[in-house]
Amino acid sequence: MKIRDMLAKGNPTVSFEIFPPKSTYPLETVFETMDSLKDLNPDFISVTYGAGGSTKGNTVDIASRIKKDFGIEAIAHLTCCTSSKEGIQETLASIKESGLENILALRGDIPEALQNDKNWNPQYRYASELIDEIKAFGDFSIGAACYPEGHVESKNMVDDLKNLKRKVDHGADFLITQLFYDNELFYQFREKMELVGVDKPVIAGILPVLNIKQVKHIQKISGCNLPPKFLRILDRYEHDPQSLQEAGIAYAVDQIIDLLSYGVDGVHIYTMNKPDPTRRIMESICSVRQAACKAVK
DSSP: OOHHHHHHTOSOEEEEEEOOOOTTSOTHHHHHHHHHHGGGOOSEEEEOOOGGGTTHHHHHHHHHHHHHHHOOEEEEEEEOTTOOHHHHHHHHHHHHHTTOOEEEEEOOOOOHHHHTOTTOOOSOOSHHHHHHHHHHHOOOEEEEEEOTTOOTTSSSHHHHHHHHHHHHHHTOOEEEEOOOSOHHHHHHHHHHHHHTTOOSOEEEEEOOOOOHHHHHHHHHHHOOOOOHHHHHHHHHHTTOHHHHHHHHHHHHHHHHHHHHHHTOSEEEEEOTTOHHHHHHHHHHHHHHHHHHHHHHO
16 A cells, blocks of 8 residues: 555554665564564554665565565665666666555765765766656566654755755655654644645654663764754663663653644554564553544544
8 A cells, every 4th residue: 555545544554664684683583573563553664774775675675564464564775976877777667566656756875985085976966856767667566765853964954945845746645754853843844835835744763762872873874953852851861771771762752742642643652673662662552542533433
């Protein structure tokens, strides 16, 4: 089923993101994660690349098996900044042959070695160009990324919103946000989207914080704001890993309940291939999720 059709029904979706295991781990480990998540009834599963795109060859295979073997809709990530047009066409053919109907179209992170290479001439510079390729190839439901606090490479928020509108104008059906920890910034972002004429469904990305190292990495790559409430948790439990994990899960639950009460189009949980925290979150929001769906009906 196409995700755009799910969202058109009006019920808030709940989805998970998983990623292929590192090359040093057996591929089957990701399906062990799926075994632990399948009974939570996500609306769809997103399959990303590994770090640096190192495991991109497994993305389509994993997404296809999730749909066929587990009976859960899947969306495959597709990045383009280091891809050739021939490579993208081959991947699209593989996605279509596998029976997948959903693609998350991303520019992708530019490898550090190429960032200052003046001779580098990529065939794709923007996700909007990839969206054009996907639409020309077949009838897929296309998702794109958005950034409630602005992309780290954007000059300013206005520039970032212009880039977002370009992706939507080129054919993105729905949007999934980068993780954030301040819901008010997300609500403000939705208002800004309306001002520039972007009216596609937006699924909120939530990552439960489980350790300090994770927080530092998140801030480095995304520059996301950490609100006072969140900082108090870090300060209080920095040297108590178990308590920090408990507090991180509770914070994610609080975020999601607030988002569902707001009427969010969907919630996307970045599982980090850790089923236990995801299970605890889903158990905590079960009744609120059901109530949110009833409210729509």
